[in-house]
Amino acid sequence: MPSSLPSLPSPPSLLGLEDATVRFGGRAVLDAVALDVAEHEVVCVLGPSGSGKSTLLRAVAGLQHLDAGRVLLDGRDQTGVPAHRREVGLMFQDHQLFPQRDVAGNVAFGPRMHGASRAEQRRRVTELLELVGLPDAADRAVGALSGGEQQRVALARALAPRPRLLMLDEPLGQLDRSLRERLVVELRELFGRLGTTVLAVTHDQGEAFALADRVVVMRDGRIAQAGTPLEVWQRPADAFVARFLGFDNVVAATVAGPAADTPWGKLPVPEDAPQGDRTVLVRPAGVLLVAADAGLRCTVTARTFKGTHVAVHLQPENGPRLEAACPLRAAPEVGEHVGVEFDAAETVVLG
């Protein structure tokens, strides 16, 4: 008996982008992007305004012509396939519901376009409104719905034709924070239950990290980093990704052995840290406040209440500002002098 079975070929990705390039006025806003999305995977594309996120979605949907490269769905080249023949569902930021139709009319739109009978359309509307938690909304006018309800109807409408790939562009963009936080949990649960393959675009990292199996961070039309939320959070690829994720304690450093020489002095780094000229990130939890006569001498410049902790902003005598995460009751006052020591376990030497 062989000790191990021969490995099976991995199934083709549901979506593949190969060197996808879009230029506007000579500028590549999508620059040779390569990306695979597996069946049942939820991928969130994250990045600052103008980094090319919507252009990427539009290219996959067939709404944007590629200047070079290809989009593959189920391994099939989509070049020349018009948007309405690609099996993708799209949900945009502003919902774009048909205001003159009621909720049922909106949800039934896709199935009707695909030639479903009236009975089938009705069945599908009932099924989907149940799914998105609006079982009694079929006859309501869309104008009379709240933002969150409209978002659910838009989702039901996008799911109604059973797209192979569901694409969401800032799906929760317009909604207030508490509703967004609730809906993102509902969406994740729903996609898991349905096994939906999703490519979503958002500039909100909290939303992306809560929703995605894998996040893709874009910068100037290119992929700066792709990985699971944990991988990206724990190991940002570079200073751009680290700053985009909201980490501000990022400095140039020279790493030699177990220490990094930085504008804040020598910091301890993890054992396996890459050596030489690097960028170092210290998470706020790794900035430890000690007595004013120990460590790096700093003045407290601001405090921001964060619910679970206080973000304390510090100005060292030398070097750029630092942010520390302090327990609620232990945070020093603005103007106080404190000492700072650094925790190697919260320090990352970027690649």
Ligand SMILES: Nc1ncnc2c1ncn2[C@@H]1O[C@H](COP(=O)(O)OP(=O)(O)OP(=O)(O)O)[C@@H](O)[C@H]1O
């Ligand atoms: N039709 C167009 N003609 C010219 N330039 C365009 C066109 N569409 C997009 N762009 C430019 O391409 C770049 C990428 O735009 P895109 O909308 O993809 O970015 P984004 O990451 O989705 O941004 P946002 O988060 O603000 O929606 C931007 O600089 C934008 O101005």
